[in-house]
Amino acid sequence: MSIEEQYDTYPYPARNPKDERKRLIQGSPSFPVEMDHYLFGGKRNWREPIRILVAGGGTGDALVQLAQVLTSAKRPYEITYVDLSVTAREIAEARIAERRLQNVTFHTGSLLDAPEYGMFDYIDCCGVLHHLPEPDKGFKALSEALAPQGGMGLMVYAPYGRNGVYPLQEGFNALSQGMSAKERLAFGKATLRNLPKAHPFKTNPVLVDHKKSDAGFYDLLLHSQDRPYTVSELAGALDRAGLQSAGFLPRALYQLDDLLPAGMDVPEGLSEIDRMAAAEKLRGTIKTHIVYAVHKGREDLKAIDPTDPWLVPHLKSGAGPQLAKMIERKGKILMDFQTESYEWKIPRECAPLLALIDGRTPLGVLRERVGLDEFVFRGQWRRVHDALEPWNELNYSKLYV
Ligand SMILES: C[S@@+](CC[C@H](N)C(=O)[O-])C[C@H]1O[C@@H](n2cnc3c(N)ncnc32)[C@H](O)[C@@H]1O
Numbered sequence: 001m002s003i004e005e006q007y008d009t010y011p012y013p014a015r016n017p018k019d020e021r022k023r024l025i026q027g028s029p030s031f032p033v034e035m036d037h038y039l040f041g042g043k044r045n046w047r048e049p050i051r052i053l054v055a056g057g058g059t060g061d062a063l064v065q066l067a068q069v070l071t072s073a074k075r076p077y078e079i080t081y082v083d084l085s086v087t088a089r090e091i092a093e094a095r096i097a098e099r100r101l102q103n104v105t106f107h108t109g110s111l112l113d114a115p116e117y118g119m120f121d122y123i124d125c126c127g128v129l130h131h132l133p134e135p136d137k138g139f140k141a142l143s144e145a146l147a148p149q150g151g152m153g154l155m156v157y158a159p160y161g162r163n164g165v166y167p168l169q170e171g172f173n174a175l176s177q178g179m180s181a182k183e184r185l186a187f188g189k190a191t192l193r194n195l196p197k198a199h200p201f202k203t204n205p206v207l208v209d210h211k212k213s214d215a216g217f218y219d220l221l222l223h224s225q226d227r228p229y230t231v232s233e234l235a236g237a238l239d240r241a242g243l244q245s246a247g248f249l250p251r252a253l254y255q256l257d258d259l260l261p262a263g264m265d266v267p268e269g270l271s272e273i274d275r276m277a278a279a280e281k282l283r284g285t286i287k288t289h290i291v292y293a294v295h296k297g298r299e300d301l302k303a304i305d306p307t308d309p310w311l312v313p314h315l316k317s318g319a320g321p322q323l324a325k326m327i328e329r330k331g332k333i334l335m336d337f338q339t340e341s342y343e344w345k346i347p348r349e350c351a352p353l354l355a356l357i358d359g360r361t362p363l364g365v366l367r368e369r370v371g372l373d374e375f376v377f378r379g380q381w382r383r384v385h386d387a388l389e390p391w392n393e394l395n396y397s398k399l400y401v
Contacts, residue, residue, distance in 0.1 A: 004085055007058070007083075007085035008086060009181035010181060012058050012218075014216065017091060017095045020064070020095050020099050021098065024065065027065065028155075028249060028290050029062070029124060029126060029153025029155060030066055030122075030126070032066065032069050032070060032073070033359070034249075034392070034395050034397075035122060035292070036395070036396070036398070037397055039150075039246055039301070040301075041302050042398070046070075046075040050070070051077075051078050051118065051119070051122075052066055054066070054080070055125040057081040058085070058088045058127070058128075059092055060091065060095045062124040063081050063092055063104065064095050064096065067099075067104055071102070078105075079105070080107065082111055089106055093106055112141045113141070114141045114145035119145060119150075121151075122153070123142050123146055123150070124152070125153075126153070127155050129156055130157045131223065131225050131226055135227065136240055139237050139238065143242050143243050149300060153290070154290070154291050154292075156228070156234060156288065156291075157289075158229060158287055160281065161284070164201025164203075165207065165221065166228075168221050172184070172191065173222075175191075181218070188221055192210075205339045229289060230277060231248070231289065232277045235273045239296070243293045244293065246294045247291065250337075250391045252391045253283060254276040254280065254286075256276070256282070258279075259279055304389075306389070307382075309364025310364065311396040312400075312401055313363065313394060314357070314396070314397060315357050316394070320358065321354075324352065327346050327347075327350060331346065331347065332344060333346060342391070344391075345387070349380060353380060353384060356370065359400055
């Protein structure tokens with residue numbers, strides 16, 4: 001079964017263009033504020049046009065998010081969409097038309113030809129590279145199409161959180177040779193029902209795609225070309241393509257010290273990737289890696305400095321006042337992530353700061369509005385930043401300024 005045939009029969013993810021009238025699907029990678037945070041130090045000048053490639057854009061989630069957010073922010077952009085599947089492209093085109101968005105060019109073709117479309121300031125490639133027969137060629141093609149100061153947002157599958165998937169894919173593939181995509185789906189669904197309740201796939205609570213749609217079932221369990229990446233393997237693939245990570249997210253998932261017993265230090269001599277790789281193995285539930293990447297040695301990219309008064313903070317949930325109330329009442333924030341609930345302690349006196357975050361006001365102005373001197377403000381802001389930023393709940397960007 002060719003990849004084109006799969007995605008022409010079950011364009012992924014399953015989307016109805018009419019739904020664009022009622023909701024915008026938001027996600028990572030490729031939310032402009034988040035791109036700015038990881039790839040441009042929170043300081044991109046969005047009045048300058050941005051050239052974007054959406055590589056393997058499928059039915060258009062990232063494409064629609066990028067075009068809609070930049071249009072609403074009145075920022076100039078040009079987006080090139082490429083996908084092998086004609087059906088997926090038609091759905092993506094219909095979604096863009098439904099929203100009357102402009103400046104998108106559609107191509108049916110392979111991301112291996114990315115450099116032929118020019119150089120891009122940003123490349124989105126979500127859920128595609130692990131499906132290529134030779135993924136390294138995909139990483140390299142995208143790297144060649146990336147402008148020297150540009151960045152990309154990638155998502156690839158990760159092995160441990162997908163526990164149970166790969167033996168099923170192998171079994172289903174071996175037994176369904178010669179079937180059409182529809183016959184394979186019927187066969188896969190019927191067979192899954194016969195498998196024991198204790199099957200590792202059935203007891204894996206982080207896998208849900210197969211319950212959402214036929215396209216989701218097919219993509220998860222019937223794919224004929226799918227290889228997951230550990231953190232170390234992904235770092236290796238980036239390196240071979242001349243790229244390096246600018247942030248895995250949420251970073252907190254990869255923090256080894258959070259998983260070790262109290263008082264135990266991380267063993268010395270481990271590189272950052274070794275520590276993340278150990279955390280991935282211990283945690284066991286990471287099913288995808290979302291990583292922002294840049295060309296190796298990009299010197300202008302500095303780590304975010306949360307004491308910089310010009311940075312403009314954004315809360316992912318957009319719920320500053322709500323979070324502020326929670327802190328006032330409990331001195332902590334509770335957040336659900338996949339199957340877990342996490343608790344972040346934030347001192348009650350930080351609540352007024354959170355209430356004022358609106359995605360437009362720089363830190364220096366926030367400080368003036370709450371009437372704190374610089375030293376006290378820095379201390380309070382550090383607590384907010386350290387609790388929220390590793391979970392990707394807090395980003396910095398001048399998108400709306
Ligand atoms: C799992 S879907 C992901 C779609 C979209 N990026 C998203 O995250 O919703 C994978 C998509 O990659 C496309 N694809 C696979 N190999 C490709 C290639 N070499 N060049 C371009 N598109 C490709 C498929 O047609 C399919 O639409």
